Amino acid sequence: MNAVALIDCNSFYVSCERLFQPHLNDKPVIVLSNNDGCIVSRSQEVKTLGIPVGIPLFQVRDRVIKHDVQVYSSNYTLYGDISSRVHEAIRHFSDRIENYSIDEAFVELEENRYLQSFFNAGVEIRTKIKRWTGIPTSVGIGPTKTLAKIAGNVAKESPEGVFDIMCKDRQEEILAKTELLDIWGINTATAKKLKAIGISSAKELRDMDIRSGRKVLTVVGARMIQELRGKPNLSLELITTRRKSICCSRSFSAEVKSYSELAESVRNFVSTAAEKMRGQRLFANALNLFIETNRFKEKGLYTNSATIKIQPTDSTRELIGYALQVLKRIYRNGHGYRKSGVILLGLQPVEGETPRLFGEKQYQEDRTLMRTIDNVNAKYGRDAVRFGLAASNQTRWHMARNHLSKAYTTDPDQLLRVFV
Amino acid sequence: MLAAPFIDFKVPAGFPSPATDYVETRIDFSDLMIQNPAFTFFAYAEGDSMTPDIQDGNLLVIDRKVDQPNGCIVLASVNNTFCVKQLFRYRDGSIELRPTNDKYKSINLPSEFEGDFEIFGRVIKVVRDLLK
Numbered sequence: 001m002n003a004v005a006l007i008d009c010n011s012f013y014v015s016c017e018r019l020f021q022p023h024l025n026d027k028p029v030i031v032l033s034n035n036d037g038c039i040v041s042r043s044q045e046v047k048t049l050g051i052p053v054g055i056p057l058f059q060v061r062d063r064v065i066k067h068d069v070q071v072y073s074s075n076y077t078l079y080g081d082i083s084s085r086v087h088e089a090i091r092h093f094s095d096r097i098e099n100y101s102i103d104e105a106f107v108e109l110e111e112n113r114y115l116q117s118f119f120n121a122g123v124e125i126r127t128k129i130k131r132w133t134g135i136p137t138s139v140g141i142g143p144t145k146t147l148a149k150i151a152g153n154v155a156k157e158s159p160e161g162v163f164d165i166m167c168k169d170r171q172e173e174i175l176a177k178t179e180l181l182d183i184w185g186i187n188t189a190t191a192k193k194l195k196a197i198g199i200s201s202a203k204e205l206r207d208m209d210i211r212s213g214r215k216v217l218t219v220v221g222a223r224m225i226q227e228l229r230g231k232p233n234l235s236l237e238l239i240t241t242r243r244k245s246i247c248c249s250r251s252f253s254a255e256v257k258s259y260s261e262l263a264e265s266v267r268n269f270v271s272t273a274a275e276k277m278r279g280q281r282l283f284a285n286a287l288n289l290f291i292e293t294n295r296f297k298e299k300g301l302y303t304n305s306a307t308i309k310i311q312p313t314d315s316t317r318e319l320i321g322y323a324l325q326v327l328k329r330i331y332r333n334g335h336g337y338r339k340s341g342v343i344l345l346g347l348q349p350v351e352g353e354t355p356r357l358f359g360e361k362q363y364q365e366d367r368t369l370m371r372t373i374d375n376v377n378a379k380y381g382r383d384a385v386r387f388g389l390a391a392s393n394q395t396r397w398h399m400a401r402n403h404l405s406k407a408y409t410t411d412p413d414q415l416l417r418v419f420v
Numbered sequence: 421m422l423a424a425p426f427i428d429f430k431v432p433a434g435f436p437s438p439a440t441d442y443v444e445t446r447i448d449f450s451d452l453m454i455q456n457p458a459f460t461f462f463a464y465a466e467g468d469s470m471t472p473d474i475q476d477g478n479l480l481v482i483d484r485k486v487d488q489p490n491g492c493i494v495l496a497s498v499n500n501t502f503c504v505k506q507l508f509r510y511r512d513g514s515i516e517l518r519p520t521n522d523k524y525k526s527i528n529l530p531s532e533f534e535g536d537f538e539i540f541g542r543v544i545k546v547v548r549d550l551l552k
Binding site: 022023024025026084085088089131132133134408409412415416417418419420 | 456458459461462463464465466467468469470474476479480484485495497500501502503504536538540
């Protein structure tokens with residue numbers, strides 16, 4: 001029987017920061033979300049201090065100062081690059097991989113290839129990923145994705161960083177100790193429903209009647225029970241499903257009032273979203289734009305959004321035109337805006353695009369230009385070539401990232417410097 | 421990355437060039453420099469402990485995947501500080517990090533060394549910019 005392994009990067013964002021700044025190795029470290037708002041990644045030391053994930057920094061500021069916790073803004077350029085390196089490393093161990101998130105992947109381990117034991121395979125995978133990429137991982141191994149995920153939780157706490165629950169006895173032991181909320185796909189609401197009918201552990205859920213399981217948790221619950229019994233019900237999503245929409249939005253570091261500043265943010269978000277879309281060889285059929293004032297302010301609250309159907313396109317120039325049409329419609333003078341965003345919708349593969357009756361020549365010229373711009377930006381960094389007005393010095397719509405580390409792997413001017 | 425034009429064959433008009441199939445191929449500089457792109461990192465060197473091999477300001481190409489035999493040059497961190505040295509592992513488990521410039525002394529880590537020691541990767545190429 002083949003096994004499923006869940007490979008999970010330990011404190012991924014913190015590990016990325018530590019890779020290039022070894023002086024962080026013995027210090028507590030946290031990484032903050034967009035705009036330096038909430039804690040999104042914590043080193044083990046911070047977990048031990050009992051500082052929770054997901055809470056705003058200001059709520060724990062005193063403790064952060066007291067324990068000299070090192071604070072970093074999210075460096076998504078760095079994390080994205082390191083993540084792709086980890087996924088590349090994983091490809092050495094199986095061709096059946098589901099890149100589940102930036103720091104997790106499911107892989108199918110073939111029985112024939114790992115005859116000795118799946119546990120040893122896990123140790124080998126973990127050791128090689130660390131050696132090749134510098135990122136520590138934990139590996140959970142089980143007969144199904146749900147069980148692999150549970151094994152992963154145990155692996156995180158174990159000294160080897162690997163845990164294997166392929167055998168029935170091990171499953172008995174671990175499932176009895178596993179709380180409902182630690183099962184993949186169970187949230188507080190579903191846990192409450194199950195507790196109401198007397199089920200409080202993964203083992204009890206596994207052993208419940210499938211039909212009553214379906215009644216309480218619908219078909220999803222029935223699948224979960226099957227998975228806990230060791231029967232695969234969730235296949236690996238091997239092909240990264242084509243996205244149906246692409247969003248780019250940010251909160252601003254300060255209030256933005258003028259139309260021109262807001263328009264500049266919109267131009268940039270459209271450029272970023274359109275570049276992502278072209279990277280996946282898709283074009284958009286509709287566009288949504290939204291703007292918001294500060295949600296936490298009582299006076300002068302204003303949010304609005306509008307979606308328009310557009311002539312199918314992947315041209316940044318055209319998409320910016322549409323987005324600004326929408327912005328003109330929903331912008332109200334006198335408000336202080338804190339957020340804006342663009343969503344490109346109805347995405348379809350470019351292969352199926354029908355030529356335009358009018359203006360096809362201009363459109364094709366546009367696309368050549370887009371390809372050129374994408375290439376230039378890929379080479380010289382995003383924003384090397386941008387659309388619209390020359391970048392103004394009013395950059396309030398930018399994100400607040402006051403504790404940003406360098407783009408060690410993607411910008412030649414920000415490479416690591418080592419004292420030989 | 422840089423691309424340099426491949427040697428261009430000039431042939432008399434009307435005669436089909438045997439090299440036509442290759443004309444478009446250009447040497448990709450990064451192919452020459454890098455074996456394992458996903459596991460390769462770059463860093464600038466500062467200081468002179470590794471002269472003449474590595475000079476101040478040189479760009480280092482560091483591969484985390486290739487073997488690390490005795491005598492190879494590595495980027496390592498000792499007590500959480502980076503350094504670049506020649507690596508020697510001894511039978512008794514001790515490690516020597518040796519500078520190539522004899523004005524400097526080796527860092528010796530006994531087998532029972534309790535501080536932090538980690539090898540980031542092996543320096544596989546040194547790029548010196550002669551314009552600077």
